[in-house]
Amino acid sequence: MSDQTVHFKIWRGDAKGGGFRDYSTECTEGMVVLDAVHDVQREQAVDLACRWNCKAGKCGSCSAEINGLPKLMCMARLSELPTEKPITIEPIKAFPIVKDLITDVSWNFEVKKRIKKFKPRPPDAPDGTWRMQQEDIDRVQEFRKCIECFLCQDVCHVLRDHHLHDRFIGPRFLIYAAALEMHPLDVEDRTDELRNAHGIGYCNITKCCTKVCPENIQITDNGIIPLKERVVDKFYDPLGWIWRAWKKKSDRTRKP
């Protein structure tokens, strides 16, 4: 992208209301949306509020909606956006506005506290250590890449459009629960909560969360669907209940 003037529509306002305001700035090779927002902040709107930290796609603070799609501002290259029309930048929609591009995401931290903590089985060795297979850990490691940008929470229509914050924990916390639930050492059972308090049934697997995740976590396929299957095991599969009861019994008779 050669140097050119790029036009933006940036949402300005607070909890009481607001709207788009027009800004333009010179853009050079390699610039990202966050650079442009900083230019605007420096040159035209010193009171423009935006949150950022790392500018490397790792802190998860600069989440916004760029041309209607949830993205990290620091990872959105201007050269990859159409510049014929002004680029729109809005705050994320699933959480209350604080000011301009900043939203109050504290609900997420409250939700996290409600998920049952890691509960390891007794140590495998007398020195208090455990043994696990790398492959088992790889499966949960994927979910630990999460940077808590909450873009997936923003795009999820259950929160974004239906505002079911009190009944559904959202994709970010479903994979957080998956990371604990599938952990090879963990012995806690979270399926009851997943079905009831956490509302996994509200997810209709439309995969918007997976599409926006900047860490490319396969939220739906590797996290939510396997959890839904675990819920089916426990609540909706009569043949499975019989099979497991029989297996438990035969295991017990085998090891006296």
Added chain:
Amino acid sequence: MSHAEIAAPPRAFGQTMRRDVWWLQPALVFCGLSIFIVYSTWAAFQGANYFFGNYVSPFYSPELFGSSPHSWFGPKPGWWPNWLLFSPALLILWAPGGFRLTCYYYRGAYYKAFWADPPACTVGEPRSTYWGERSFPLIMQNVHRYFLYIALIFIGILAYDVWKALWFANGFGIGVGTIVLAINVVLLGGYTFGCHSLRHLIGGFRDNLARSTTSFACYRCVSCLNKRHMLWAWMSLFWVGFSDLYVRLCSLGVWHDFRII
């Protein structure tokens, strides 16, 4: 703490700030699935031209009762009510139909394309109420694994049809129809063996997955197919329809089956 009151008001149906052609994908899904549903329903109600020599259309296999030589238990049963239309396909199509209807991929796809729930990511929805898959009727989607069990049996039956398609009146041979039916089994296999429920049942339910080597190896194979589940779903859907069309047109004398060997 509920944030319902403070979050942004919901957007109107179709409202979005997106600039791309967001409606294209749901529109393609809508057209693709609609064409398949219309064709397969029409084909299932025909009750004729579903076999050609040693080939039998996958829509009609297994043929439990019917007038073709492929029928398992003879012609239409006497107890079948006269007023009720009979076609061998209607006896079995509920199984693959139910399997696809409750498939995790298709669910996500048709909720968007047919029910606009949402029409596309970040696009406003037509309804303000939402139940998800938590209550009736969509809670029924949880039966998916039972349809999977039947679908696995069907793969065996369709594989046997390919075997039969290798034996012509004058002995062993391979015709274009044999290849069409063989590709059908491969594609349906790729779709069925990549099922999310199978991935769970074969090993995904374990936390210490790698401890059991066989189960882990199977889990890895299923996961590998599962990564492209959407692609397998579409390819197998198209091909199963085409296989029926091929057999049908051969049987009607419109196409001539070319014998390769």
